[in-house]
Amino acid sequence: MNNKVTIEICCGSVEDAIIAEKAGADRIELNSSISLGGITPSIGSLIETKRNLNIPVMVMIRPRESGFFYDEYEIKSMEEDIKLAIKYGADGIVFGVLNEDGTINKEALKRFVDIIGDKEKVFHRAFDIVKNPIESLDTLIELGVDRILTKGQKNSIEDGYKTIKEIIKYSKGKIEILTGGVRPHNVEWMIRELNFRNLHVASFIQKEDLSMSSNPDVYFGSSKDKSECSYSVANYEYLKEMCTKIRNLQEE
Structure with missing residues (x-):
């Protein structure tokens, strides 16, 4: 059995990326707006992340929150974002x-794959809402996608692990399956019993923005319910503990 476990950490900023590498990540996924599920980061944040990291950086290309059906303007914008990210x-x-209808947009996907070229191609958790995961898996393999991030079409790995095992078996190593939903209570089970070897880890805490203390009642979004006095940052202590635990498990 291959004991090597690859740890990918989800990041929403340059600060998160630095924390993730320090905690023990093998690679990171760079986003912005984690509270929206992760959208395309700025080129500035990519430049600074690459300047400060020695591990691979996967860049999220997602123009907005709420689903994955995009019009032609959004698709063209994504193409430009891909070109810039690679540059x-x-x-x-x-x-x-x-x-x-929840099927993969093959035409748009092929356009993206052609632009990405020899860089890694990762299909994110849009996979978790496709109608037919096996048929979709065939499509992604056929079009040259290298990896899929999934929780097995569920919100937790405990509910989705059977589907993940099914697609791993079906894919026969033709595509990498990156598993989300990693938590302290299930990571040993995922590694020892399920033999999952590619783990996507995330944890954030709130960090105060002291500039707001002079007038904390002012808000800049659309809701008074969301505090403007703090923002999410990667949780170093949690991530370090998880990376250490994963490394110890793979060595046993």
Whole structure:
């Protein structure tokens, strides 16, 4: 059995990326707006991340929150974002694009794959809402996608692990399956019993922005319910503990 476990850490900023590498990540996924599920990061944040990291950086290309059906303007914008991300050092591109009926948009996906070229191609959790995961898996393999991020079409790995095992078996090593939903209570089970070897880890805490203390009642978004006095940052202590635990498990 291959004991090597690859740890990918989800990041929403340059600060997160630095924390993730320090905690023990093998690679990171760079986003912005984690509270929206992760959208395309700025080129500036990519440049600074690459300047400060020695591990691979996967760049999220997602133009907005709420689903994965995009119009032609959004698709063209994504193409330009992909080109820029590659130009400024992305080691891989993370994306997903669907039709309104929940099937993969093959035409748009092929356009993205052609632009990405020899960089890593990762289909994100849009996979978790496709109608037919096996048929979709065939499509992604056929079009040259290298990796899929999934929780087995569920919100937790405990509910989705059977589907993940099924697609791993079906794919026969033709595509890498990156498993989300990693938590302290299930990581040993995932590694020892399920033999999952590619883990996507995330944890964030709130960090105060002291500039807001002079007038904390002012808000800049659309809701008074969301505090403007703090923002999410990667949780170093949690991530370090998880990376250490994973390394110890793979060595046993």
